[in-house]
Amino acid sequence: MTGSGILPGPHLDRLAARLRSGAAVTGVVLKMPGAALVELAGHVGFDLVVLDTEHGPAGGELLENHVRAADSAGVPVVVRVSSNRPEQILHALDAGAAGVIVPHVDTADQAAAAVRAAHYPPHGSRGFALSTRAGRHGAARTDRHIRDAERTLVIAQIEDVAAIPHVAEIAATPRLDAVWVGPGDLSLSVGRPGDLDHPDVTAAIDRIVTDAQGARNAKLCVIVRDEREARSWRSRGAAIVLYNAIDVIRTSLTSLASGTDAEAGPPPARRPLDKTREQEHR
Numbered sequence: 001m002t003g004s005g006i007l008p009g010p011h012l013d014r015l016a017a018r019l020r021s022g023a024a025v026t027g028v029v030l031k032m033p034g035a036a037l038v039e040l041a042g043h044v045g046f047d048l049v050v051l052d053t054e055h056g057p058a059g060g061e062l063l064e065n066h067v068r069a070a071d072s073a074g075v076p077v078v079v080r081v082s083s084n085r086p087e088q089i090l091h092a093l094d095a096g097a098a099g100v101i102v103p104h105v106d107t108a109d110q111a112a113a114a115v116r117a118a119h120y121p122p123h124g125s126r127g128f129a130l131s132t133r134a135g136r137h138g139a140a141r142t143d144r145h146i147r148d149a150e151r152t153l154v155i156a157q158i159e160d161v162a163a164i165p166h167v168a169e170i171a172a173t174p175r176l177d178a179v180w181v182g183p184g185d186l187s188l189s190v191g192r193p194g195d196l197d198h199p200d201v202t203a204a205i206d207r208i209v210t211d212a213q214g215a216r217n218a219k220l221c222v223i224v225r226d227e228r229e230a231r232s233w234r235s236r237g238a239a240i241v242l243y244n245a246i247d248v249i250r251t252s253l254t255s256l257a258s259g260t261d262a263e264a265g266p267p268p269a270r271r272p273l274d275k276t277r278e279q280e281h282r
Contacts (some may be wrong), residue, residue: 003232004219006040010279012270014076014078015047015048015098015118015151015153016098016151016152016153017171018047019153019177019178019219019239019240020100020177020217022219022238022239022277023168023239023240023241024234024238024240024241025047025048025241026046026230026239026240026241026242026243027041027046027049027078027243028041028046028049028050028051028242028243028244028245028248029050029052029223029241029242029243029244029245030049030050030051030052030245031052031055031056031057031245031246032051032052032053032057032058032062032063032066033062033066034059034066034245035065035066035068037068038051038069038073038075038077039069039070039072039073040073040173041070041073041075041245042070042072042073042074042075043073045176046075047075047076048075048076048077048098048240049070049075049077049078050077050078050079050080050101050242051063051066051067051077051078051079051080051097052080052082053079053081053082053088053092053093053125054080054081054082054083054103056224058081058082058088060079060091060095060114060168061094063079063095064095064096064133067095067096067133073118076098077096077097077098078097078098078100078101078105078153078155079092079095079097079099079100080100080101080157080188081100081101081102081103082103083102083103083104084102084103084105084110084113084114084117085117086113086116086125086126086146087128087271089102089114089117089118089126089267090117090126090162093118093126093133093134093149094135095132095134096133096137097135097207097239098151098152098153099153099154099155100114100118100152100153100155101155101156101157101175101180102114102154102155102156102157103157103159103182103185104157104159104160104163104165104169104185105156105157105158105163106160106163107163107166107169107170108169108170108173110154110156110164110170111156111173111176112172112173112174114154114156114176115154115173115174115175115176118152118154118178119149119150119175120146120149120154123175124175125158125176126149128146130142130145131274133236134149139199140200146249153178153180154175154176154177154179155176155177155179155180155221155240156170156173156176156178156179156180156218157179157180157181157182158180158181158182158186158208158212159181159182159183159184159185159186159189160185160186160189160250161186161189161190161204162189163208164204164208166205167179167207167208167211167212168212168214168215168249170212170217170218171211171212171214171215171218172215172216172217172218173218174217175217176217176218176219177217177218177219178218178239178240179208179212179215179218179219179220179221180217180218180222180240181205181208181209181212181221181222181223182223183196183205183223184196185202186201186204186205186208188199190204199239205273206273209236209237213237218241219238219239219240220233220236220238220239221238221239221242222238222240222242223240223242223243224243225240225247225251226251230243240246250279
């Protein structure tokens with residue numbers, strides 16, 4: 001009996017193949033800890049889970065356990081690392097992630113550096129070790145592992161004004177799979193923090209989208225607040241649509257709480273218990 005392939009399995013093939021063929025995929029962005037939510041995302045049918053270690057915990061064992069949870073539900077994980085540092089990209093991929101999202105990519109050189117860090121030679125400079133989880137803790141065959149690593153996805157996040165003049169060059173970077181428009185940081189960089197509907201912000205986003213769509217390989221990735229936004233972005237050619245789990249949960253809970261408060265009315269009057277029943281309830 002011989003080991004083969006990288007963890008977690010064939011769902012990595014499906015994600016890379018679908019995205020690179022131009023198919024639309026839908027994912028959810030989750031912060032750790034939340035292994036049960038990762039599993040649930042797979043069970044309900046999401047195409048991928050993004051684990052956000054830029055704005056959330058990023059511990060090695062914690063990350064590996066969340067990727068294990070995703071594996072159990074057959075959903076691939078892409079990790080948003082906290083910076084464009086090779087060791088962070090390596091850490092995520094060694095844990096078994098299907099790819100990485102690199103924040104604050106402002107130039108084509110930075111995009112190329114991210115790609116190099118994510119791929120083995122001759123396409124990059126990723127460090128090699130089969131003792132990792134991605135290498136089945138030493139049980140994987142070297143040739144199969146390296147060949148399977150060709151599926152690794154690299155997504156560059158465009159979220160700074162400084163990046164806008166370079167979007168076309170960034171999107172044209174060989175082996176860059178997608179460009180993610182980061183509206184939150186972009187609004188801050190534009191000088192309109194949090195005002196995602198301000199004309200300055202929407203104009204910046206529109207230019208990024210226009211320049212990115214001219215690329216042959218890099219797809220458009222966006223984060224949305226609801227289904228209406230998702231449909232709108234699909235019509236604009238977004239291949240990857242991501243829902244922010246905390247936004248979805250907050251919106252749903254707020255709606256439930258508001259509805260419950262409005263309909264419940266005053267609490268029912270408490271009926272007095274006789275002494276015998278009162279003792280039973282103590």
